[in-house]
Amino acid sequence: MAALGDLVGIDDRTVLVLGQELDLERDQPDVANALVHRAGDTLVVVDTGVTEVFRAALREATGRVGPWSRALVLTTHGHPDHVGNNDLADELGVPAEHRVPAPDLDQMRDPAAYWVRSFERIAGLAPLPAPPVLAGRMLSLFRPMRPFGATTRTYEERAMELLRIGSLRFIGWTFADGAVRVLRSQGHCAGHVIVHLRDSGVLHLSDEGNGACGAMADADQLKIQTVLAAVAVLFEQGEAEFLTDGHTFAVRRGAEAVSHLDGLLEQATALQGAAVGLTGEGGQVRPSTFAARYAEAVAGLGAGGANPNAMFGAMMTVNQLRELGLRPESGEPDAPWSRPALRNPGATT
Template identity: 75%
Template structure:
């Protein structure tokens, strides 16, 4: 197992800084992996993780890829394991007397400003799905693990304040934003959560998937299963065409080099998504209500049978995925009471 802050050199100007897994019982936050890259004279951070240990590792990586004369911090999405050290943009700008820029996705601003409320809402959705803590307690308790939590810098702006660009990479077309004379491409995907982006470093061929590859089913309340799957397919094409040569992500501590490694991983996630939905159809049946607690247990079995894993597997995230899978199949709770049965609404009055 990699140690928090361990670095993997990709080339002389690109480093992947490794995070760690979540362990709530030990009071250990998960920390998303981050990329540190030099594009010309621009020092680029793709996410900043959290904890002082990780911050120090980012600074060491910045020294390793230099020299640089400006700083660019790019946030892939607003979850606390990816944004805790974002004020590093200000720190480096002041220390070295260089210009700095920090961009975040506008749809994630609310959760970044008030992460407690975001996670309370996430946990409220799964009341009755499994024996879980009170959401009003569990949300702030989880967020409290992520210290220091500094998601904004004085130089922070949203991506959406820049003109949206149509970006062509090989035969694929995306919308997003480019930086450093086109060497850094921020591509909108918005699957794992509402504002999610992925980042393509043109000159070294790195494609950073961040958390779009966190499993066959998104867990977050603002996840979009179709967008996750679309992003996985689009990234697989970039590797097949040689437009990307190295796949990195937010939570697996490995480099997937070339199409022969990246494409089977991406196809495997898509295969798991299809297999999971088929398995869940067998669990829910064509008629009759679904009892949430019973469904979660059977969902866990189906998830394991598909080879599902993803980042930070635990009972809470599994229940969150179960809720999203029920909604994906068109089921809704019959009342607002925790533990209320889920069923499909009639297609026609009187059905």
């Protein structure tokens, strides 16, 4: 059984460092997988996870990928399970560069406000503490938390590039003489990027592959689905060979990667179909009732995502209701949701 900090070799210059799942009952933070790679003489670290144990594993991985004389640390997005050891860039003893997505700076500076807003959306949908209490309890698990270092800059401080990979076009940035490609995706959250390591054929989805329905308040379902479909094409065209992500603790190769990506897209359509059926002809639902039946549909489809739990399930529920075009009828807890009227009150034909 995999454990926090285990190293999985992909090739002689690429290592996946395994994280762990979130378990609030055991006071266990989730820790995202990280990639450690050498591109020429450049050490590349994609995400840094959190906890001292994981930091030590990252340092061990840097010694496995061969000699390097400079370093590049890339943050895929600003969630705490991905950024806690970002100041590692300052301790590597070589010239270093660290990049983060500009749209995620606010949540990196003030994660409590970000998570309180996220949890306010699900009040009453799961047996969870009040949003400020839940946010405080969860964030207290992520220690130490060092999301910024001396060399931290945003990707957006560099001009974006049009990147051609196979038959596809992406917007993003290249590093290490083009060997490292950072592609904007922005589905899982506002600033999310994915990373393509050209020479090793690794495509790191980070959290875009977490599940069929994005859970975060700033998730964009269409962008998640679009990037999953595009990445599947890259594998079909031989432009990528190994698929990794933030939370499934696996390396998928070739046809297995395509099957996994297709499965997520099939789950997304099946989940939305189930949700449409749960809203009924009138299109009005009470969130608590919908949440319970939606959870049954998620379980039946095996679509709970990489780290299924009541908290993320409730967050998926709200996003699914919004995806169907429903909106709350008032600000009261558990107020009914319905589709807005298709004409203005009092309008005449």
